[in-house]
Amino acid sequence: MASWAFESPAPLSDTQYAQWQQLLEQRTGICFMQHRSILQAGLVLRMREIGISDYDAYFQQVSAVPQGAIEWSLLVDRISVKETSFFRDADAFKAVKQFLLKRLDAQLRPQDDTLEIWSVGCSTGEEAYSLAMVANDMVDYTRAKVFIGVTATDISSTALHYARRGAYAPRKLERVPVEAKIKYFSEQGDKHFHIVPGLKQKLCFTQGNILELAQAPAIKMDIIYCQNVLIYFQRRRHKQLLDMFAERLKPGGLLVMGAGEVTNWRHPNMKRLADEHVLAYIHADEHVTAD
Template identity: 40%
Template sequence: MAQSTTTAAHPGPALNGRQLRLWQDLLEKRTGVQVVRRQENGIRTQIVRRMAEAGWTDADYYFRSLDTASGAREWGVLLDRLLVKETRFFRHQPSHEFVRQRIASLASDLESPLWLWSAGCASGEEAYSLAVDAAEGFARARREGNYYVVATDISKDALAKARRAVYPGAEPSNLPAFLGRYFYSHGPNQVAVDESLKQRVAFYAQNLLDKDNRYLNQMDVIYCQNVLIYFKAWRRRELINYFRDCLKPGGCLVIGPGEIADWQPPQMVRLDVPGVQVYQKRSQP
């Protein structure tokens, strides 16, 4: 019996090195995410804990069960435990300041709304930060806000938090003054995102390995930070080429500093912005 209740007579599940590698390979194949050596113990703990919760004692049986029809749901549960979803508002300030300036320069002469994409948005802080950047950019240009933010992630758990838009750890009174316009107090030491900002942001589940054609030539700004770092170099390049295809001519891709090195994405120009890694899609192919 591979699935049973753990008792004193039956110690909890365990995962040996070979079995751990099976999961590492599966995670990389399905999401692109590589597990580096220092993360191995954390991953092992999460898998073993999940096996105990779900009543699995044999790691090989559990692994094979993920390939069955009912395995898709279980994979979703496990995946939420394996991915690193650390994030925060305005995580990389210089990149956000770049986005504000970029929006301000585009805002004065617009025929249609501006579209921004937070790719790998985790629990939404990055997406709402981009929405604030856009609102502030339009305000600088003295124009009414005309923009939308699309935010995607593979983690359904993170997306549920993002849609709820309530975050612990801050009071609006502690936020810089202009942020008070976009957040309000929601119980002790919690802030909620104001409805006016929430309405600008739509969250969708998307695996970045499944390149979605919906976004082709649609985006003015694509913001993808702290996601590519988990991928192998060839996947990073593939993804950056996909992001380029999703930008409108002249649109910008903002990644984290150093997230690609020694490679110049074709049909894109690196902009000279101190501390920011940003590429602009050429207007002519």
């Protein structure tokens, strides 16, 4: 490894930053205009790994088509934000729980139906597993005879590898209720807590960019959970993504986002959930005027 890797590299110049930002947004849709430090850190991390100290030379390498395709995917993996935790937004998960209690009512739902959930930008899996835990608890509570399927997508292959393994250090379980910890985790010899097979088999982790709509799950969803994802996209892309989510919800389905992520979005089939603590919408059976 080059000796420069142990030194603090010079920060990106404004011209270099604009060049990298444009390339990343063009290819992934992710906008780093408000996240310069994340872009800088990701670049430095990957460049250190391969012993390159020249931002411009590295730019030429990764932007080359098709020669730079593999290195490009590795760079995107380093830059992708992976900060997450189990049950990260208590109010949002409370809303999901209340939604599922109504959704699984035997008088309102066919007993042979499926319960489909999509975790968008699932990172290392904590969010997706949290959704699966809540769904499984509500199915057990209501005794509904439904199949639970959680589709979890992310752009980072490294994060997905970690998620598929389903093994977490003890500090990662700080927000997990004791009952859930006992029910859904097993402590093994590697001093990590592993998701039990019965829950893990309900999840499918897959790599993809949500801007590539053809790669989005084709099945209709009961819940689409997309928190702290849209903040990395330009506002002009928000409507495109939200409209796509709306089209992939079943009638009566729930769309959950992070508080403050979206303003002034309207869709003829979506109605804002009456909960001041959560930014969420319900897919109505008929056209509605959003609140």
